Amino acid sequence: MNDHRRPAGRVLDAHLHLLDRQLLDRDGLPVTTVDDLELDGIEPGASIDPDAPAPKVTAILTGPDLATRIFGGRPPSSRRVRIPWELVTDVGTAIRLGVAGASLDATWAERWVSEHIIGRIPGGRHDPE
């Protein structure tokens, strides 16, 4: 209990509290699910020096990272869809962002389908009756 390495504040388990959680934007609109996390400070495959500082979560990853997490491998970094960790405002049963989802690259597919298909069908931009 008196472990000096134990950080102050709330402890989050990346696997239990972050991965595969729903991501909501400022207005509560779903953005995506946390498909993977980007960590800073460790090299994949390299052994970790016991005195090294703890790695930091720098971004939430989505898009092609879902496929690689299921089937293995790593997408090239140019294909990565990153949501910087600085945008996160709250971690609960869902993870909340402080920005509008439409401003993120992660919602590109949703916006494309909305503008080119669903929004063009009559009634697509109206509230249900």
Add this chain to the structure above:
Amino acid sequence: MKRLFSVALGILTAIGGFVDIGDLVTNAVVGSRFGLGLVWVVLVGVVGICVFAQMSGRVAAVSGRATFEIIRERLGPRAGLANLAASFLINLLTLTAEIGGVALALQLATSVDPLLWIPVVAFGVWVVVWRARFALLENVTGLLGLTLLVFAVALFMLAPDWGQLAGQALQPGPPQGEPIATYWFFAVALFGAAMTPYEVFFFSSGAIEERWTVKDLATSRLNVLVGFPLGGLLSVAIAACAAVVLLPASIDVTSLSQVVLPVAQAGGKVALAFVIVGILAATFGAALETTLSSGYTLAQYFGWSWGKFRRPAKAARFHLSMIICLFIAIAILATGVDPILVTEYSVVFSAVALPLTYLPILIIANDREYMGDHVNGRAMNFLGSVYLVIILVAALAAIPLLIITGAGA
């Protein structure tokens, strides 16, 4: 007064919405072959769906997270994807069966070939999913589905030998000439029909569509605990009608016209009109629920925006995937496959898929991080564990029984 009205409405729609094409066909088939010898399965199934639906509704209302978000969160992406694939395909099969069921009911009413009705029905389902408010679609189909009570009325009009019916119900076991494997095959099919997994996707997502909170839990529990058992009685009435009319005449149920035959015999044209309206409403309602469920499962796994409370352009991939599913259902039915056959397979595979959704819900319902003080009580967990065993046994037995019995031939 307003609260009383909303409770009554909820219970009535739960009764009217309980029966779908799977319940109609399976109960009639079982009644015509085994009498009431399998009525105990309906009872076990009804208690099971009460436990299951009530738990998933509570999880959704308290945590704000629907079933498939939770499945992904607990099982991880890989097992979650396998679960999604199985649940989604079985739901698609059920959707196909429901649309075929609406087309068959329209054929009963109009004598027009069901193949011509199928695209019309699918378009109708899409228009409602596209434009109608969630509460509206649920209430209208649920209330019209109440006309299926004509099965219960018909049973009394047939003046059956009640002692004989009770005898069948109290002496479970296959009648002479029926192998034991067939008996158990239909037991599993009936269980799958009563507990179809889409009801859970729909129930938990519906809780979020209607913005349930902890305050609504009592009302929802009442709807489930009163509405579903009464809906189950409707299932028993369907089986009893078949047991009274079809079993002695050794008529096999191969189409909807045999399902409604006892009602027509008892009450003539008026009763027939009621039962057709009831079947139309029940299958159309279930077609809406399965269409929505296909969108719910995909959107919740991938974290897309979903829900009928949003305009379609704000839940674009959710709506697009439902449109694609409806086209797939049309394509399957356009091959000329018998919708009754699709139904019979869909209920058996539903039994196979049950543990996939049931287990994650049971786990989350005990997780204080999600549920706070609303975690399962001890009695609920006992009941939940008993059902976990029953569901696992039914799921494991379903495919071997399907093969051994040649789908109950």
